[in-house]
Amino acid sequence: MVRNPQENEGIDRLGSLILRAAAQNDSATEAAAGAPFLYTRVRARIAEEEHRRNEAGNWFSLLLIARRAIPAMALVAFLAATIMFWSASTITPGWNRLDDEALADTRNPGVEQTVLSRNNLSRDDVFSLVLDETEREKR
Amino acid sequence: MHPADERTDDALVAAAAAGDEEAFEKLFERHRRQVARIGGRFFAQRDQIEEIIQDTFTKVYFALHTYHGTHEASFKAWLAQITVNACYDQLRRARRRPENTLGDLMENESADISTQLRAARSDIEGALVSRDLALKLLARLSAEDRLVLTLLDVEGFSVAEIAEMTSWSISKVKVRAHRARAHLRRVLRKFL
Numbered sequence: 001m002v003r004n005p006q007e008n009e010g011i012d013r014l015g016s017l018i019l020r021a022a023a024q025n026d027s028a029t030e031a032a033a034g035a036p037f038l039y040t041r042v043r044a045r046i047a048e049e050e051h052r053r054n055e056a057g058n059w060f061s062l063l064l065i066a067r068r069a070i071p072a073m074a075l076v077a078f079l080a081a082t083i084m085f086w087s088a089s090t091i092t093p094g095w096n097r098l099d100d101e102a103l104a105d106t107r108n109p110g111v112e113q114t115v116l117s118r119n120n121l122s123r124d125d126v127f128s129l130v131l132d133e134t135e136r137e138k139r
Numbered sequence: 140m141h142p143a144d145e146r147t148d149d150a151l152v153a154a155a156a157a158g159d160e161e162a163f164e165k166l167f168e169r170h171r172r173q174v175a176r177i178g179g180r181f182f183a184q185r186d187q188i189e190e191i192i193q194d195t196f197t198k199v200y201f202a203l204h205t206y207h208g209t210h211e212a213s214f215k216a217w218l219a220q221i222t223v224n225a226c227y228d229q230l231r232r233a234r235r236r237p238e239n240t241l242g243d244l245m246e247n248e249s250a251d252i253s254t255q256l257r258a259a260r261s262d263i264e265g266a267l268v269s270r271d272l273a274l275k276l277l278a279r280l281s282a283e284d285r286l287v288l289t290l291l292d293v294e295g296f297s298v299a300e301i302a303e304m305t306s307w308s309i310s311k312v313k314v315r316a317h318r319a320r321a322h323l324r325r326v327l328r329k330f331l
Contacts, residue, residue, distance in 0.1 A: 018272075018273040
């Protein structure tokens with residue numbers, strides 16, 4: 001809403017009057033400036049602030065140390081992770097290879113053991129299967 | 140008493156920064172009225188003004204090493220800057236406390252404010268507005284509005300000086316002053 005500039009000017013003058021009225025505070029100002037032990041209280045506030053800053057400084061130095069330690073800890077974690085993956089990749093295929101070799105190598109009695117244990121067959125079951133197969137071939 | 144009582148502010152600051160307690164006390168004695176006067180522009184209660192004095196001189200103590208006086212009035216200007224900032228912080232803290240916002244005036248208070256304002260408006264030259272009324276009205280402004288209007292209209296500082304004191308840009312001070320005046324007009328119109 002557009003207001004009459006003269007009206008605004010009048011209200012601004014009233015506003016200035018109010019601001020000056022609020023700022024006229026001589027008795028409270030004098031009383032505050034002359035308050036007893038004011039300097040002692042300032043010194044106490046300074047001592048309190050110094051203590052607070054020292055405390056904050058200690059925390060800050062701890063944070064700085066922690067900040068320096070973070071890269072070292074990250075490096076250790078990276079190395080640990082690398083070793084873990086490396087060992088997993090070298091050991092696990094080894095077991096598989098042994099298993100495959102055992103199955104492929106007919107001279108190795110391990111093959112028999114593996115087949116039997118995987119299919120839950122006894123030696124007698126295997127023997128009867130072989131006999132049945134032979135008889136079927138004969139027929 | 141130290142024989143160097145007549146030392147300049149800059150010499151006292153240098154001595155205080157080097158650990159001379161007496162020099163700092165001398166600075167306090169010399170300038171506490173100036174600080175109280177600025178505090179009194181914003182706060183009505185004696186304890187609030189005392190708080191400003193304590194806060195300001197504590198800040199001064201820890202900032203002594205940053206002071207670089209160039210002319211005689213430098214320390215006063217530097218101190219005024221710290222005091223204004225302390226007042227600004229205190230105004231913002233006061234605004235956050237609901238008991239100090241005076242958001243809701245009693246019905247009879249509103250009527251009283253309206254009567255006083257209408258009377259003042261009809262005779263602006265001879266008007267006398269009570270401090271209580273003025274404080275109640277100004278409590279409706281934000282800390283920034285109150286600060287910038289007081290510094291401009293009561294203290295008579297220039298926009299550039301206010302910008303230096305508050306570390307705001309000159310354009311920010313101008314915009315803030317424009318908005319503050321518009322806000323104060325809106326507050327006053329409610330009662331006129």
